[in-house]
Amino acid sequence: MSLTNRQFRLAERPVGLPKESGWNRTEEPVQQPEDGQFLVKVEYISLDPAMRGWMNEGKSYIPPVGIGEVMRALAVGKVVASKHPKFNEGDAVTGAFGVQEYAISNGEGVNRVDASLAPLPIYIGTLGMPGMTAYFGLLEVGEPKEGDTVVVSGAAGAVGTIVGQIAKIKGCRVVGIAGGKEKCDLLVNEFGFDAAIDYKADDVYKGLREHCPKGIDVYFDNVGGDILDAALANLAMGARVVICGAISQYNTTGEVKGPKNYMSLLVNRASMKGMVVMDYTKNFGKAAVEMAGWLSAGKMKSREHVVEGFDQFHDALLMLFRGENTGKLVLKVS
Amino acid sequence: MSLTNRQFRLAERPVGLPKESGWNRTEEPVQQPEDGQFLVKVEYISLDPAMRGWMNEGKSYIPPVGIGEVMRALAVGKVVASKHPKFNEGDAVTGAFGVQEYAISNGEGVNRVDASLAPLPIYIGTLGMPGMTAYFGLLEVGEPKEGDTVVVSGAAGAVGTIVGQIAKIKGCRVVGIAGGKEKCDLLVNEFGFDAAIDYKADDVYKGLREHCPKGIDVYFDNVGGDILDAALANLAMGARVVICGAISQYNTTGEVKGPKNYMSLLVNRASMKGMVVMDYTKNFGKAAVEMAGWLSAGKMKSREHVVEGFDQFHDALLMLFRGENTGKLVLKVS
Incomplete structure (x- = not known):
């Protein structure tokens, strides 16, 4: 050999x-x-x-x-x-x-x-790191309750598609933010999101106002930058912001763009919390079993x-x- | 009349x-x-x-x-x-x-x-709004534990002096950030802070590294801007950031400066949470009695x-x- x-x-x-x-x-x-x-x-x-x-x-x-x-x-x-x-x-x-x-x-x-x-x-x-990130980030850090409005950015990505689908399973209203009509259509038609906002074509702030009339209860952020700011400006009282990633900032050669609307955390008594999936390894097995069940029952698509x-x-x-x-x-x- | x-x-x-x-x-x-x-x-x-x-x-x-x-x-x-x-x-x-x-x-x-x-x-x-802000912001949102390192900005102000003193009563190591040698001396000599950083004369990031060798467990922010960023860059694992105010940004005519180091929340599994003192009115009476006790026992100065x-x-x-x-x-x- x-x-x-x-x-x-x-x-x-x-x-x-x-x-x-x-x-x-x-x-x-x-x-x-x-x-x-x-x-x-x-x-x-x-x-x-x-x-x-x-x-x-x-x-x-x-x-x-x-x-x-x-x-x-x-x-x-x-x-x-x-x-x-x-x-x-x-x-x-x-x-x-x-x-x-x-x-x-x-x-x-x-x-x-x-x-x-x-x-x-x-x-x-879905049954690996991105799926676990979505599962624990949403459920353990975001703590969505039935009827909550959940917004996820990078919604058409590996983590985002799963976050949205778990939130739907948990009885939430789900709005995704993604780039392009094709992705947005897919979120709604294939993954069952209630609405999708095309950040390349639409004003995200206005889109969130329209699709989240009661404000955002859980915002799951994969992108940072202007989209994080637009979400912060639309939080509901007591909102939870999950910081999972900031892909818009990873390749910046200048300063990272900090969220200028962070004082919305005060106005809305909201929290912003970071998560790293490796902290949940002990429970990966249990989560994988649950997710596999959703997949085989047709409640979730990978x-x-x-x-x-x-x-x-x-x-x-x-x-x-x-x-x-x-x-x-x-x-x-x- | x-x-x-x-x-x-x-x-x-x-x-x-x-x-x-x-x-x-x-x-x-x-x-x-x-x-x-x-x-x-x-x-x-x-x-x-x-x-x-x-x-x-x-x-x-x-x-x-x-x-x-x-x-x-x-x-x-x-x-x-x-x-x-x-x-x-x-x-x-x-x-x-x-x-x-x-x-x-x-x-x-x-x-x-x-x-x-x-x-x-x-x-x-001390027994009014600023004192209540310090009491509930620190104890309910910051949740300091004995031995924690607590940092407060605007430390020589109405809220900051009380935050630091309550943190000392709770057995924490306390570092204040304030402007000018006079204020910093007062924090250490009069209010019992363990250390103070003069943001007008010193590099706050370096000062925090020096005075918080194990990182910051609770950061109580009254000022926002560069000082918030310096604190974020020095968080300990699982830190709690209390957003109480942002006085450095209140009179800006440009954009508010968002905290560019917010991804430290992810790296350190930390949270940043806003608070408004009016949410705690029901418990003001109890807090005032406790604070008055500290004042009369000489444990706290107003x-x-x-x-x-x-x-x-x-x-x-x-x-x-x-x-x-x-x-x-x-x-x-x-």
């Missing part, structure tokens, strides 16, 4: 939008597992907005990817060789395998998944946006920041 | 810092109370940063003062004539009597206070900054925005 493992390694810390030249593409022989290890052939690599943050220097909720290291990425694949007591050849597994075709693992942070129950990409989407070809990694990553994906963006390795 | 009642009425909505020409100074005969009313001779008028907000058009936690109306202000005075069953001549009372020398009241929102227990200004300071003369209202109000007061700023009417 003399297979080659292709990799994308971080060559430099990007300023603004990542550049193709910021990656060092390497090839090395596929390693064989030692005792307590197994070898994974990666099938789908998860492309997530959070990856942009991992490329920056400095303190965050997770250490940055080091220069020269294989880019960190969640992925799903199959065990092709094992000297690990708990993982066997043929097992489908998810983990932070990185942007490479093969990964050696000792099993830490790796979960076995059932390839017969659902297509593999779902395990890095949508994956698959880009084919390992070589496409860089261009596919940029799709996130250009808002070109609908649903969970994944890279199919081969 | 043909006394004259002098008044400051709002003549125009200020743009930026209020101007003297924005007031309409009027004189009218003092009215006599009708059945169910009483007449108050105002002795001390409370000057509060919140007054600036009340002068603006638009939705807030309280309707704006109307053009032509007597400027809204809390005050303390004595009942000089009464046809009200519950208020008698000679009673000392607090209420929103406005910026005028005499006020007619039906008793709504008016509380009788004991002039023999404490000087009258304390009832619009400091009033008295400006003499009703005519000085405008200049005295501006002292707040210039940071020229230490402790509770009050206007002595005569």
